[in-house]
Every structure is written in C-alpha cells, then in structure tokens.
Amino acid sequence: MLRNSIPGFEQIMEKEEPKSSIILVIGTPGSFKSTFMFTALSTHTQKTQTKGIYITLEQSKERHLMNLQNIGFEKPSSVDVIDYNYTRKLASIKGQGNLEFEWVIDSMSKYHQQIGSRFSCVGIDSLNALYTLIDTVKDRSELYFFFEKLRSLEATTFIAAEIVKEKTIENLLLGSEQFLCDGIIELGTVEIENKVKRYIQVKKMRGVKHKMDKFSIDIRPGEGVAVLGELII
Structure with missing residues (x-):
C-alpha cells in the first residue's frame, strides 16, 4: 500500500x-x-477503487478537513471521516469510560460489515487520544485485544502517536506498542546548516526489507x- 500511495x-x-x-x-x-496517513488512505483507495475510514478522536471533522484544504488537499469520496466527539454527543456516551473505547472498535467493525471486501484501510488519530478513553491501568491491558481486532478487519491500519522531542519510541506511551504493531514510521525535523528539513524514517516493518x-x-x-530522497546530514 505505501509504495503505491506515497510518491x-x-x-x-x-x-x-x-x-x-x-x-x-x-x-x-x-x-x-x-x-x-490521509495521503496514504486517499491515494490508495482511489487507485484501487476501495474504501477507507479515518477516525479523528481529537479534532472535529471540519477542523481536520480545513487543515487538509490549507495545503491544497481535498477529501476524496473513497475515504469517510468519522468525528468521534460529534458521534459521542449523539450517542450520549460521554464519560462512560470503556464504552467510549468500545465505540471505536464497534465503528470500525460496522464499517467493515457495510463495505465488505472493498474495505482496505483505516486511519486513527490518535493513539494518545484513544488512551484517554481508557480509565485504568488494568483496562489498558486491553491494548492487545484492540490490535487483534484491527487485524481481524483485514485492512491496513495507520495510527498516529505524538511524542515529545526528548522521548524515543522505546518509552512511547505504554511502551508495549512497539512490540504489538507491525510497523513504525517516524516523521520529524532536523536542522542542517541552519535550515530545518522534514524527514521520514521507517524504523520497523515486519515482513519487508527496508532502509533505516x-x-x-x-x-x-x-x-x-x-x-x-535520502537525507544527507
């Protein structure tokens, strides 16, 4: 999917x-x-005539789409954006702990049932926000179940996770994410000769030979x- 969707x-x-x-x-x-993530979902679904779902847990759907429009990016009909906060208000489940967490899983399962084999990819923004829906450390042990549920959808899933500059993937969030996931892609900036450059680095990708x-x-x-191209530092 990535080779076919990210130039x-x-x-x-x-x-x-x-x-x-x-x-x-x-x-x-x-x-x-x-x-x-949205580049990957949009390009892939349009090229393959499949469908994808993007769940935003932090920003509203309108804010998210506006941010994309600011860089000249329009949402294709092949990707549906679900605004968690708006849906939560309609469902009146605010503050009910794990019910909110289960809503995320249930939303993806229902979408999978509706679309069937054309369902190819998922974007979740973000893992940090998802963890705020889980009340206790014991409940957070359900992360394994959550990842297995994602795999059962038979779709490629991208999950955004925000880290501070001083931290690394080794101490990201709960710490177990790096072992449960299949791939880790890092996006960031580096200063070279007083100029800030954006970079991407594939730190892990199971089943694929890749450059580090x-x-x-x-x-x-x-x-x-x-x-x-390769960043020359």
Whole structure:
C-alpha cells in the first residue's frame, strides 16, 4: 500500500507491507502525521477503487478537513471521516469510560460489515487520544485485544502517536506498542546548516526489507506527502 500511495516510497521499502499490518506513525507536534496517513488512505483507495475510514478522536471533522484544504488537499469520496466527539454527543456516551473505547472498535467493525471486501484501510488519530478513553491501568491491558481486532478487519491500519522531542519510541506511551504493531514510521525535523528539513524514517516493518535511513519529504499541494530522497546530514 505505501509504495503505491506515497510518491517516492519505493526508495525505502523493497515491497509492500503485508495486508492487515498495523503501522504506528509517530512524531512531534506539527510533523504532518495526519497528512501522511490521509495521503496514504486517499491515494490508495482511489487507485484501487476501495474504501477507507479515518477516525479523528481529537479534532472535529471540519477542523481536520480545513487543515487538509490549507495545503491544497481535498477529501476524496473513497475515504469517510468519522468525528468521534460529534458521534459521542449523539450517542450520549460521554464519560462512560470503556464504552467510549468500545465505540471505536464497534465503528470500525460496522464499517467493515457495510463495505465488505472493498474495505482496505483505516486511519486513527490518535493513539494518545484513544488512551484517554481508557480509565485504568488494568483496562489498558486491553491494548492487545484492540490490535487483534484491527487485524481481524483485514485492512491496513495507520495510527498516529505524538511524542515529545526528548522521548524515543522505546518509552512511547505504554511502551508495549512497539512490540504489538507491525510497523513504525517516524516523521520529524532536523536542522542542517541552519535550515530545518522534514524527514521520514521507517524504523520497523515486519515482513519487508527496508532502509533505516532518514529520507527527505515534501508536502505537495493537492498531493500530500512525497519522499524526495535520502537525507544527507
């Protein structure tokens, strides 16, 4: 999916990631995690005539689409955006702990049933927000169940996860995400000769031979994220 949907990604991975992979997209605030995921979902679903779902747990649907429009990106009909906060109000489940967490799982399952075999990809924004729906440390042990439920959808799933600059994937959130997921992609910035450059780095991708180097990326109006080439530091 990634090689087929992100321009230049063939420079990083020798082949596509396995179907039903769960990929964490990590990075600091403003590193275009959401844009990267939406680029992948939009391009892939349009090329393959399939459907995808993007669940936003933090921003409203309108705010998310406005942010995309600001970089010249329009939402295609092949990707449906679900605004969790709006749906939560309609369902009157606010503050009911795990019921909110289960809503996320239930939403994806229902979408899968409606679309069937044309359902190909999921975007969840973000893992940090998802954890706020789980009340206790004991409940957080259900992360394994959540990941297995995602795999049962037989769709490639991207999950955004925000980290602070001083932290690494080794101490991200609960710490177990790096072992449960199939792939880890980091987006960030690096300063080179007083200029700030954006980069992408595939830190992990099960079943695929890939480069571990940082690659330069660009945000193209109307197209989204594109890989330019290996970053020379």
